[in-house]
Amino acid sequence: MFEIKIVTPHGIYDEIQVSSVTLPTTDGQRTVLPNHMPLVMPLEIGNMYLKKDNERVDYAISEGMFTFENNCGTLIITSIERGDEIDFERAEKAKQRAEERLHGQHYEDHVDFKRAELAMKRSLSRLRLKK
Incomplete structure (x- = not known):
């Protein structure tokens, strides 16, 4: 498990523990797992999937940036909507x-x-x- 902080222009959207995150990057979908090497990825408009306690949670996100270091991810995006909020x-x-x-x-x-x-x-x- 690792922590992801989701930040929008309106402030912190969520801070959650996940076992993986799949993101729409500028060169295709990328999945990050615990203990991944440090990285910075530009994101495109698309779908993000989080796995938490063997449950998948789907989101529609806007463009932005994802950083990961020391088992902490930060997602900085313009907007985000959970699948059940759409x-x-x-x-x-x-x-x-x-x-x-x-x-x-x-x-x-x-x-x-x-x-x-x-x-x-x-x-x-x-x-x-x-x-």
Whole structure:
């Protein structure tokens, strides 16, 4: 077991003991186990899975950073939602709006395209946790 501290712009979201964490990094999903070597990983929008007492807890997370040293992990992210906290109807509507923005317009403004693309990634991340 090791400790993970989850920090968002609103403060500490949680501090928990886990047996593993799987994170969406910029080069694919990565799992960290106890006694892992020190590391720093950039994170992408996606799904995070924690194992605690042989139970898996799923989360949708935003981009951020994960550090690990001396059996302590720190997750610094913009937002996080546990699977059972997600409003899937709202996520589906957000996905539809993002699809309309991505396919319905010609983008002269790269910023608007990027915002729509990120909204799509966030909604898909949430919808993947629907059971």
